[in-house]
Amino acid sequence: MSLEIIESCVNCYACEPLCPNEAIYQAAPHFLIDPDKCTECLGDFDDAQCTSICPIEGAIVDELGVALNLPGSLTGISAEMLAKYQAAVEAAYQAALAAKAG
Amino acid sequence: MDLPVINSIPSSGEPAAGGGCASNSCGSTDDQLGHLPEHIRAKVHNHPCYSEQAHHYFARMHVAVAPACNIQCHYCNRKYDCSNESRPGVVSEVLTPQQAVKKVMAVAANIPQMTVLGIAGPGDPLANPERTFATFRELSEKAPDIKLCVSTNGLALPESVEELAKHNIDHVTITINCVDPDVGAQIYPWVFWKNERVMGREGAAILIEQQQKGLEMLTARGILVKVNSVMIPGVNDKHLAEVSKVVKSKGAFLHNVMPLIAEPEHGTFYGLMGQPSPTAEELQKLQDACSGDMNMMRHCRQCRADAVGLLGEDRGQEFTMDKIEDMEIDYPAAMVKRAEVHAEIAKELEEKDNKARAAKAELVSIHGMTPSAPATRPVLMAVSTKGGGVINEHFGHAHEFLVYEASGNGVRFIGHRKTTPYCEGGSSCGDGETALDETLRVLKGCEVVLSAKIGFEPWAPLEAAGIQPNGEHAMEPIEEAIAAVYEELRAAGKLDEKPNPQQKVA
Numbered sequence A: 001m002s003l004e005i006i007e008s009c010v011n012c013y014a015c016e017p018l019c020p021n022e023a024i025y026q027a028a029p030h031f032l033i034d035p036d037k038c039t040e041c042l043g044d045f046d047d048a049q050c051t052s053i054c055p056i057e058g059a060i061v062d063e064l065g066v067a068l069n070l071p072g073s074l075t076g077i078s079a080e081m082l083a084k085y086q087a088a089v090e091a092a093y094q095a096a097l098a099a100k101a102g
Numbered sequence B: 001m002d003l004p005v006i007n008s009i010p011s012s013g014e015p016a017a018g019g020g021c022a023s024n025s026c027g028s029t030d031d032q033l034g035h036l037p038e039h040i041r042a043k044v045h046n047h048p049c050y051s052e053q054a055h056h057y058f059a060r061m062h063v064a065v066a067p068a069c070n071i072q073c074h075y076c077n078r079k080y081d082c083s084n085e086s087r088p089g090v091v092s093e094v095l096t097p098q099q100a101v102k103k104v105m106a107v108a109a110n111i112p113q114m115t116v117l118g119i120a121g122p123g124d125p126l127a128n129p130e131r132t133f134a135t136f137r138e139l140s141e142k143a144p145d146i147k148l149c150v151s152t153n154g155l156a157l158p159e160s161v162e163e164l165a166k167h168n169i170d171h172v173t174i175t176i177n178c179v180d181p182d183v184g185a186q187i188y189p190w191v192f193w194k195n196e197r198v199m200g201r202e203g204a205a206i207l208i209e210q211q212q213k214g215l216e217m218l219t220a221r222g223i224l225v226k227v228n229s230v231m232i233p234g235v236n237d238k239h240l241a242e243v244s245k246v247v248k249s250k251g252a253f254l255h256n257v258m259p260l261i262a263e264p265e266h267g268t269f270y271g272l273m274g275q276p277s278p279t280a281e282e283l284q285k286l287q288d289a290c291s292g293d294m295n296m297m298r299h300c301r302q303c304r305a306d307a308v309g310l311l312g313e314d315r316g317q318e319f320t321m322d323k324i325e326d327m328e329i330d331y332p333a334a335m336v337k338r339a340e341v342h343a344e345i346a347k348e349l350e351e352k353d354n355k356a357r358a359a360k361a362e363l364v365s366i367h368g369m370t371p372s373a374p375a376t377r378p379v380l381m382a383v384s385t386k387g388g389g390v391i392n393e394h395f396g397h398a399h400e401f402l403v404y405e406a407s408g409n410g411v412r413f414i415g416h417r418k419t420t421p422y423c424e425g426g427s428s429c430g431d432g433e434t435a436l437d438e439t440l441r442v443l444k445g446c447e448v449v450l451s452a453k454i455g456f457e458p459w460a461p462l463e464a465a466g467i468q469p470n471g472e473h474a475m476e477p478i479e480e481a482i483a484a485v486y487e488e489l490r491a492a493g494k495l496d497e498k499p500n501p502q503q504k505v506a
C-alpha cells in the first residue's frame, strides 16, 4: 500500500519534510516515494500528508494510478478552461504561421 | 532629517494622517520615510528596497533557496515559479543553502554596492524554515555586513518569529492582500494548515489570522515589517485602503501596493480567467488613496526572486553556480573594500541631500509662497535613468520610466512604469511601433518626459499624446532637472491652465 509521485511533479520539496515515514526522497527527474516505507499515512494522519500539500494536480497517484488531487481541485482551473486556452493559443499560432506563409 | 527626493511637509512635522487635500493629492503627501521614527529611518536609510534615494546607489539580491509553499494564490502558477509577489513564468534555479551562501559572498565581493540579501521564494521562505535559516545563520557569521530580509505570505510567521529574532533579521515583508476572509476566498483557493489542506473561506480566514498575529509579534519585538499587497481589480482594490489602515495600526512601517500581473500565458487562475491588471493610473490612484493612512512605497519593481544587481538591471548571468564554483573569495578583504565604497556613497548621498534641500528652498522662494499653499497645479513628469540619480538613459533604451510629481511643494517620486524599450539599440528597431504604443500608454498622465536623448521618430507621437519630450537635461540630477522644467512651465503660464483632472481628484 503506497502512493506514487509521477512526472508532473515540479520538485518543490513541499512534501518531503512532511512524510511521517521519511518515504519521500529527492531524485531525478523528480521526487519519489519509497513504496516499502509509505503507509499512506495510516495511523499518523487523517490525510496523506504529501497529497495534502502538493500544489500540482495529478502529481501524486494511488496504487491504481488514480490522481488524488483532481484537475481543477487545487487551482480552480478546470480541464475545460485549460483546454480552451490551449486551443486558443494553438489557433493563434497557426494563424500567424498561415499569415507568414501567405 | 529630511529625505529629499520625495516632497515632505517642510513646516509641520505631523504625519499625514487623515487624507484630504492638504495632506494628499495636491502634492504634499509625505515621502515614504519622512515620518518614520529616527531609529527606523536609520535602519532603512540605505536599504535599496525601502529608500528611493538608496535605490539608485545600492543593490539588493535574492537567492532562491525556498521552493516549497504552504498556500496557493490565484496569481501564482506553481508549475513555473512563485514568490509572494509573483511574476509567473520566470523559473529560478533553486540553490542549496551552501550554494546560496557562496553566491551571495561572490556577488558581495564583486558588487560592493550589494547591501541586502532577501529570501523570497520561489515558494515561501518560512514554509522552508530549515533551508532559509541555514542560509541566514551562515551569512550572519561569514558576511556580517550584509542586511538580511525575508518575504512571506505569513501563514507560518508566528511560529518563526522567535527564530527570526535570533538571527537578527530586521526586515520582514508580509504579503497581505486582505483582512476579510470573504475577499480572501477569492484570492486563496487553499492553505496547508495543521496537517490538512483547508479550502476556500476557511483557509483564507486562517491565513489572515496568522498574518495579523505575525505582524503584531514582529512589531512588538521591534522588527521592521513592510506589507506588500497585490492590487486585484474587482477583488481587493476597494478593500486595500482598509488593509492599509489595519496594518498601520499594528505597526507596519511601509505599505507597498503592487499591480497584479496576469496574462493567460502564465497559466494562473487569474490569467486564464481574464482577470484584468490595474492600469498605471488606477494603481497610482489607489496608492494616493492609501497614502493618507500610511507611508507608501512607490518604487518597488517586483524584482525577480533570483535577481542580482542595481536598479532595474540584472547581472545574474555573471553569477551562475558554475561560474561561482571557480571563484576564490577573500571575504575579509572584500569587506574592507565594501566599507570604503559604502562610505563613498554615503558621502555622495549626503551632498545630494543638501543640494536637493537647497533646490527645494529655491523653488519655493521663486514661487514666493508658503509650501503648504501651492497655487500652481502639480505636473507629472517621467524620467529615464540608468541609476546614479541622474538623467542618463536614452528614451528608446528605457525599460522603465521613473515618474515624479512636481508642484509648488517640490518634487516627489511617484513610481515606476515599466515598458518595452522603444528601440533595443540594434540597427533595426523591429517592433518599435508597438513598443512605442506601450510606452505612450504607460506614460499616460505625464506631461513631460526627460531623457538623455530622444530620437526624432517618437517625438511627434509623444507630443500628440500630450507628453512634451525633453532632452535638454541630460546627465543632470533628476530632481533638479524636474524642478527646472516645472519652473519653465510656470514662467510660460502653463500651470494656470485647466488642471489635470487626475491630479485634483482626491
Ligand code: SF4
Residues within 6 Å of the ligand: A002, A003, A018, A019, A020, A021, A022, A023, A024, A033, A037, A038, A039, A040, A041, A048, A049, A050, A051
Ligand atoms: S502518503 Fe504519507 S507516508 Fe506515504 S509518502 Fe505521502 S506522506 Fe509519506
Ligand code: SF4
Residues within 6 Å of the ligand: A005, A008, A009, A010, A011, A012, A013, A014, A015, A016, A031, A050, A053, A054, A055, A056, A059, A060
Ligand atoms: S509536493 Fe508535489 S510537486 Fe512538490 S515535490 Fe512533492 S510531489 Fe513534487
